[in-house]
Amino acid sequence: MGLTISEKIFRDHSNEKVVAGDFTVADIDIAMAHDGTAPLAIDNFEDMGGKKVWDPSKIVLILDHLSPSPHTSASIVHKQMREFARKYKIQNFFDIGSGVCHQILPEKGFINTGNLVVGADSHTCTHGALGAFSTGIGSTDMAAVFYSGKLWFRVPETFRIEVSGKLHPFVLAKDLILHIIGQIRADGATYKAVEFCGETVKGFDIASRMTLCNMAVEMGAKTGLVSPDKKTLDYLENRVPSSGKVVENDPDAEFEETFNFEVDDLSPQIAYPPFVDNVRPIEEYEGTDVDQIFLGSCTNGRLEDLQIAAKILDGKKIHEDVRMIVMPASRDIYLRTIKDGLAEIFLNAGCCINNPGCGPCVGGHAGILAPGEVCLSTTNRNFEGRMGEKGQIYLGSPATAAATALKGVIADPRELEA
Amino acid sequence: MSKTHIKGKVWKFGDDINTDIIIWGKYKYSILDLKELSKHAMEAISPGFAEKISSGDIIVAGKNFGCGSSREHAPLVLKYAGVGAVVAKFFARIFYRNAFAVGLPVIECPELFDKSKEGDEFEIDLEKGVILNLNNNESFKIKPMPSFLLDILKEGSLVEHFKKHGGF
Numbered sequence: 001m002g003l004t005i006s007e008k009i010f011r012d013h014s015n016e017k018v019v020a021g022d023f024t025v026a027d028i029d030i031a032m033a034h035d036g037t038a039p040l041a042i043d044n045f046e047d048m049g050g051k052k053v054w055d056p057s058k059i060v061l062i063l064d065h066l067s068p069s070p071h072t073s074a075s076i077v078h079k080q081m082r083e084f085a086r087k088y089k090i091q092n093f094f095d096i097g098s099g100v101c102h103q104i105l106p107e108k109g110f111i112n113t114g115n116l117v118v119g120a121d122s123h124t125c126t127h128g129a130l131g132a133f134s135t136g137i138g139s140t141d142m143a144a145v146f147y148s149g150k151l152w153f154r155v156p157e158t159f160r161i162e163v164s165g166k167l168h169p170f171v172l173a174k175d176l177i178l179h180i181i182g183q184i185r186a187d188g189a190t191y192k193a194v195e196f197c198g199e200t201v202k203g204f205d206i207a208s209r210m211t212l213c214n215m216a217v218e219m220g221a222k223t224g225l226v227s228p229d230k231k232t233l234d235y236l237e238n239r240v241p242s243s244g245k246v247v248e249n250d251p252d253a254e255f256e257e258t259f260n261f262e263v264d265d266l267s268p269q270i271a272y273p274p275f276v277d278n279v280r281p282i283e284e285y286e287g288t289d290v291d292q293i294f295l296g297s298c299t300n301g302r303l304e305d306l307q308i309a310a311k312i313l314d315g316k317k318i319h320e321d322v323r324m325i326v327m328p329a330s331r332d333i334y335l336r337t338i339k340d341g342l343a344e345i346f347l348n349a350g351c352c353i354n355n356p357g358c359g360p361c362v363g364g365h366a367g368i369l370a371p372g373e374v375c376l377s378t379t380n381r382n383f384e385g386r387m388g389e390k391g392q393i394y395l396g397s398p399a400t401a402a403a404t405a406l407k408g409v410i411a412d413p414r415e416l417e418a
Numbered sequence: 419m420s421k422t423h424i425k426g427k428v429w430k431f432g433d434d435i436n437t438d439i440i441i442w443g444k445y446k447y448s449i450l451d452l453k454e455l456s457k458h459a460m461e462a463i464s465p466g467f468a469e470k471i472s473s474g475d476i477i478v479a480g481k482n483f484g485c486g487s488s489r490e491h492a493p494l495v496l497k498y499a500g501v502g503a504v505v506a507k508f509f510a511r512i513f514y515r516n517a518f519a520v521g522l523p524v525i526e527c528p529e530l531f532d533k534s535k536e537g538d539e540f541e542i543d544l545e546k547g548v549i550l551n552l553n554n555n556e557s558f559k560i561k562p563m564p565s566f567l568l569d570i571l572k573e574g575s576l577v578e579h580f581k582k583h584g585g586f
């Protein structure tokens with residue numbers, strides 16, 4: 001019987017002939033923690049009696065959740081992390097303004113095909129877009145990884161999501177993944193590795209594939225995956241220190257289930273509050289009043305996302321009844337935003353550009369809603385209170401965000417003349 | 419009774435018991451002592467739960483137990499409240515991992531939900547992979563756990579396990 005990508009990656013990292021459903025202890029290639037999760041991991045590491053970390057070059061620490069620090073307790077956490085990095089000689093320490101963890105890892109070449117990656121953050125599944133197995137873990141698990149470089153896993157079964165058809169230019173990977181989550185539901189893929197495939201996914205750039213994989217966790221998945229191809233290798237070239245192992249499914253690999261999606265006529269999608277799987281076509285929510293628009297996050301803060309929004313906003317002003325926050329997902333993207341003239345478009349349109357980080361996505365600072373206010377956000381979660389107590393979050397694509405900013409109400413980007 | 423051999427009464431809960439039901443987010447920052455915090459376990463749907471149960475009692479739940487946030491407080495308060503094990507149709511993934519990390523036995527057994535009543539006496543043997551309903555002697559097979567996971571549970575948590583062995 002053939003093997004899936006996940007089964008092969010776990011075999012490579014555990015030296016055991018594991019198949020889906022088996023438990024194993026595997027070697028980790030890269031471990032990431034940020035200012036939301038590192039503190040407890042550090043405490044537990046020290047509690048375990050850790051004297052040195054397993055491999056300082058394989059640990060990445062990032063200050064992104066509250067960056068720059070908005071209050072003393074965050075400052076204390078940041079200080080603890082800086083000191084930990086110094087003490088254990090962790091060079092891959094990214095201080096404030098570097099960007100969101102899930103952008104930094106791929107952009108700076110920490111992710112390679114065939115890798116086994118863990119992050120103390122649920123959206124670590126993003127990196128499956130590059131053909132790695134990458135998943136979120138808790139802080140105590142992370143302490144065990146800091147200590148030993150190993151972690152236990154249950155090898156997941158695989159769901160295949162096969163997508164065919166051509167999307168409208170203003171209907172994006174975000175709309176597709178929202179649609180998929182609406183169908184499979186928030187717990188429909190619990191534990192599974194979800195592999196996105198088919199001609200539509202093959203046609204997607206890496207940024208779009210990351211958007212898909214990023215949200216796999218919103219259907220309960222352990223990771224999202226896209227089988228590596230030429231686009232993957234092109235992206236990795238000049239980023240990773242050496243080429244990785246390209247791991248693909250065997251032709252007779254066994255998948256637990258296959259879902260088919262045909263997307264020729266897909267509308268932009270909206271996830272209405274307070275659950276990510278509350279997904280409806282935009283037609284049903286057009287005209288909904290909003291107060292704030294947020295363009296950014298590990299889901300949609302990449303250059304491609306900013307480009308499409310800038311294209312829509314070019315030479316125009318956002319509606320006087322709304323405010324729009326733009327947050328490039330990394331310093332490199334921020335620089336490109338400036339160099340390529342996107343920053344000027346956003347500023348002239350009346351947007352506020354924040355420094356790279358998570359910002360309002362997690363409700364820590366930099367764009368918190370007042371009770372009862374509504375945000376159209378390109379992020380990945382619309383749970384009650386996530387962007388501020390009693391604030392309402394509608395999730396949509398960068399194109400929908402820009403169209404909504406112009407109209408001042410939720411608006412369909414397809415209706416804007418190009 | 420070892421930590422892999424659990425005996426207690428069943429407390430039943432439904433589907434999608436999220437981490438906010440297990441422990442209200444508002445307590446997370448206001449109560450730092452875990453023993454104190456555990457008094458509020460399951461309070462949102464079962465006020466006084468922590469007082470009503472006896473040590474070793476078993477939560478039996480539907481699907482997706484532990485969904486929501488990835489905070490480790492959720493399995494911790496159940497453990498501190500005296501819950502011996504949670505048996506569910508399936509668990510949210512990060513809760514499942516965190517449960518082992520903090521040493522709370524969690525068991526997937528899809529049939530148990532329909533074949534148990536609140537108050538039934540159960541015995542669970544994790545090493546043998548068997549759940550026994552002591553009220554009617556009906557037994558349920560579960561996939562036996564690998565030895566390193568059993569060891570983590572026996573030793574109390576992943577931190578204790580690492581203290582003792584310096585690794586898995």
Ligand code: SF4
Nearest residue numbers: 100297298358361362
């Ligand atoms: S951008 Fe949002 S979802 Fe992504 S890592 Fe930051 S807080 Fe989490």
